[in-house]
Amino acid sequence: MVQVPNCFAITLFCLDAKYKCRAIDFLEPLFQVFGKRYKHCLLTLPHTECESALTPFMTHVQPCSHSTFPHTLYLLHRDALGPPPRVHPASVGDSEGLEALLDGVNSGETSVAVTVREDMNGLNDGVKILSVTSGNQLVGVLGIDHSLSLEQVKSEYKLEDMFNLAEHAAPGMVGCLRYLLILPTFETHSQTVLSDAMRLTGISLMVCKTNNKSQPPAVITHFLQPLPRRLIQKSSNLSIDYTEADTLHAFTARLKCEPKTIINARVVIVGASDTGIGFIEALLSVPYLHFNNLTILSKDGMPKHDPNPFTPASHSFAPGEIEKFGIGLKVNILHQTMVGLDRAARTVKLGSGSDLPYDYLVLAVGVQDQAARQLAAAQPEVSDQIFSVHSTEQMDSLKQMLSSEAESCEPVVYGTGLEVYCAAQALITRGVPAPQVQIVLATDVNNPNGSGRNKFPQQQRVEEEMKKTLQELKVKVLAGGIDSVETDRTGSMRALNVVDEKGCHTSVNAGLLVTCATPDIDMDAFNAVNDQSLVYDGALVVDGRFRTNDSTIFAAGPVTKHQRKLRAQIPTRCYNSREVGNRLAGCVLPTLDPALDSSNLNSNTEYPLALDPYHKPKVVGAGLPGGKSIFVAQR
Secondary structure (H helix, E strand, C coil): CCCCCCCEEEEECCCHHHHHHHHHHHHHHHHHHCCCCEEEEEEEEEEECCCCHHHHHHHHCCCCCCCCCCCEEEEEEEHHHHHCCCEEHHHHHHHHHHHHHHHCCHHHHHHHHHHHHHHHCCCCCEEEEEEEEECCCEEEEEEEECCCCCHHHHHEEHHHHCCCHHHHCCCCCCCCEEEEEEEEHHHHHHHHHHHHHHHHHCCCCEEEEEEECCCCCCHHHEECCCCCCCCCCCCCCHHHHHHHCCEEEEHHHHHHHHEEEEEEEEEECCCCCCHHHHHHHHHHCCCCCCCEEEECCCCCCCCCCCCCCCCCECCCCCCHHHHEEEEHHCCCECCEEEEEEEECCCCEEECCCCCEEEHHHHHHCCCCCCCCCCCCCCCCHHHHHHEEECHHHHHHHHHHHHHCCCCCCCEEEEHHHHHHHHHHHHHHHHHCCHCCEEEEEECHCCCCHHHHCCCCCCCHHHHHHHHHHHHHHEEEEEEEEEEEECCCCCCEEEEEEEECCCCCCCECCEEEEEEEECCCHHHHHHHHHHCCCCEEECCEEEECCCCCCCCCEEEECCEEECHHCCCCCCCHHHHHHHHHHHHHHHHHHHHHHHCCCCCCCHHHCCCCHHHHCCHHHHHHEEEECCEEEEEEEEE
């Protein structure tokens, strides 16, 4: 079958700066040259180049997650060159056009179509429906909820950081955009449509709430995203489901005159650690930038709140704060791991075997327990009975197992510090009788990286208190390293062979093993950076702006250390990981944003911003055996 061409591409476009505001005048004659058969115009740009004068009038096409196309793509339909669509209150005469519009929505917007029909039938009070028309054709619909108050929004989000709230304090000046459906042809006019709707309804501040199950309107790229507040936990029920927490975006008419700078550079973040999330948070909070190509690699996805975790909780982010920030709306999350790296081709090799191209790479892999992986590699037949507390997938399997076999299993917890006590308490909380839990405290001999890595003042006192509590609970405790796993005739785990510091062997009955040994860099990540000659000296070496010896690769967090010549007095792992991620973003931004003033010290690419003082404390909290809790804050 012969495909009839219906589009043309612009491959070269240069225009004097003083005429850029009239760039759109070139597009209509182009369509006339090619004739009526050609409905679309395509424009491609290298990812690292600034936007062309034509791109504000075109629609950016979001690439597929597996795409390796070396350019970013923009699309324009010839009908979009006409005057902007008009907005007016919906009437009975629009019903037929609205039904035709709703019948044509894609599968991701079916819930929006249901909401529109409910509003049309008057099922939701306080909602005003507006129709969007171009000529005699209905091309869109939007719904605005007037029941939202400024105080209600301000109590949960930091609106005052981005807007002068005194300008929007009068009643009726705040509205919530429930939906904005518009034909893709006219999507470039969505910001104008929204501004007209605000003028007609007397709204000066428009907010839009979304969650991970909703389909946000395309116009949301023009909104600003205020940070959520860290609210006090008032409910005694800590088992709150944050998966459907709302993300807030806000828009005022002023923003139409202040268009965002579009950054198309492909930025790949490896690891959903507190450092990586803090980095993304800082990037997305820049009000005048919009990033089209942010990708985060995390095998387990974004971290989720667990009221009874197997590891001490990092309080860098409050419960629900990550969900409220809605990273998944603006960042492509790949459930993959980095197993290789090609600096010359600028690609990351994924565990699936595919390659992911990047322009800038940020390594924020954090540190994890490696004992489970080492034991499973040595004895694969028992790998399904070994669980690492840092693997979400393995912890989900363990929780499912405990839901039916908690009273009959014989768990052994192997690790150091607060982690081992927290894991033991999580087992007891999930129904395992305390006398059946056994703890093996990993010795320094078996942990050459040093079990004191996460030491804190008064830890000895805590360990003495835990020793007494575990004796009262009849939890057996011994020290040593796991030499091997003994199995029965069916290949199931039967016992652990533990070797103490004196070389004496002890057999410990075990039905399953939970490991939380001294965390270290993931072996796949280490092999990837080491094979590509990134300097690794006990940790990944970075300069005063978190750059490795490759200027396109940045790294931060507990897996890094500063160059010796910088004489950094405190290791990076001792700082608040979220603040480190924010500081990392400050170091990367001058590379991404050409508009930053180089005279500013923070924007000067030679100023060692990473060595400036850090102010937030590093905080850890954990539940311990005996119903005790601990909260450690260090600066």
